[in-house]
Amino acid sequence: MSINEDSLPIKRRTLLKAVGFTTAAGALLRPFNALGLMRSPVTTNALRPPGAVSEKLFPSKCIRCGRCVEVCPYKCIKPLDIHQGIFAGTPVIHVVDVPCYLCMKCVEVCPTGTLIPIAQEETKMGLAVIDKHACKSWNEELALCRTCYNVCPFKDKAIKLDALRPVVMEKYCTGCGLCVHGCPVTQKNGKKAINVEPIYAFGTSRGMTENE
Numbered sequence: 001m002s003i004n005e006d007s008l009p010i011k012r013r014t015l016l017k018a019v020g021f022t023t024a025a026g027a028l029l030r031p032f033n034a035l036g037l038m039r040s041p042v043t044t045n046a047l048r049p050p051g052a053v054s055e056k057l058f059p060s061k062c063i064r065c066g067r068c069v070e071v072c073p074y075k076c077i078k079p080l081d082i083h084q085g086i087f088a089g090t091p092v093i094h095v096v097d098v099p100c101y102l103c104m105k106c107v108e109v110c111p112t113g114t115l116i117p118i119a120q121e122e123t124k125m126g127l128a129v130i131d132k133h134a135c136k137s138w139n140e141e142l143a144l145c146r147t148c149y150n151v152c153p154f155k156d157k158a159i160k161l162d163a164l165r166p167v168v169m170e171k172y173c174t175g176c177g178l179c180v181h182g183c184p185v186t187q188k189n190g191k192k193a194i195n196v197e198p199i200y201a202f203g204t205s206r207g208m209t210e211n212e
């Protein structure tokens with residue numbers, strides 16, 4: 001049943017409006033950190049396309065032309081919506097939904113150098129991190145899941161097998177997310193048993209989950 005505000009006493013109406021205002025303001029303010037700066041939307045499994053400049057520069061260099069979004073043959077790049085404030089319109093890849101197949105077409109069309117040309121194997125969108133508590137192979141004695149290993153475009157380089165269990169090699173992992181997309185384990189928090197952390201975007205291990 002909807003509330004007819006006009007039938008309410010003025011104080012109640014004012015309160016409802018105030019609640020509406022604070023709820024809307026809350027929704028807008030949540031993405032801010034303690035310093036009042038908007039948090040980057042780049043986080044676990046939410047990554048910039050290949051060759052991206054650092055997150056510090058990205059929102060000012062990207063002109064939101066949408067060329068990378070349009071050219072991606074896999075439709076993995078999505079522009080961020082208006083709720084993302086200064087990051088609205090900038091491109092992000094949610095690798096759980098659709099990973100990056102490293103075709104490098106988006107890099108070729110970026111007119112501002114926000115995506116810098118880079119060799120496929122040198123791409124560093126992030127680093128895949130295995131959650132050994134959640135991974136079937138690490139956790140279940142008879143589990144033979146090696147999906148991440150099988151789907152990795154740099155199999156035996158970026159992911160190797162250690163006694164039939166997957167291990168990520170940081171030097172060769174591109175952060176493409178094919179392993180994340182293929183992993184059959186989804187945890188309660190929405191993460192997979194292997195996740196890509198955008199550690200290079202910030203120059204720190206922000207958002208890094210356990211691995212050891």
Ligand code: SF4
Pocket residue numbers: 049050071072073074075076077093099100101102103104105106107
């Ligand atoms: S490299 Fe290819 S698959 Fe990856 S985001 Fe760019 S256009 Fe899409």
Ligand code: SF4
Pocket residue numbers: 127128151152153154158159168172173174175176177178179180196
């Ligand atoms: S380990 Fe995962 S993220 Fe890294 S290159 Fe292989 S499939 Fe891509």
Ligand code: SF4
Pocket residue numbers: 130134135136137138145146147148149166179182183184185193194
């Ligand atoms: S795909 Fe997932 S569950 Fe399977 S071995 Fe890789 S991380 Fe473990």
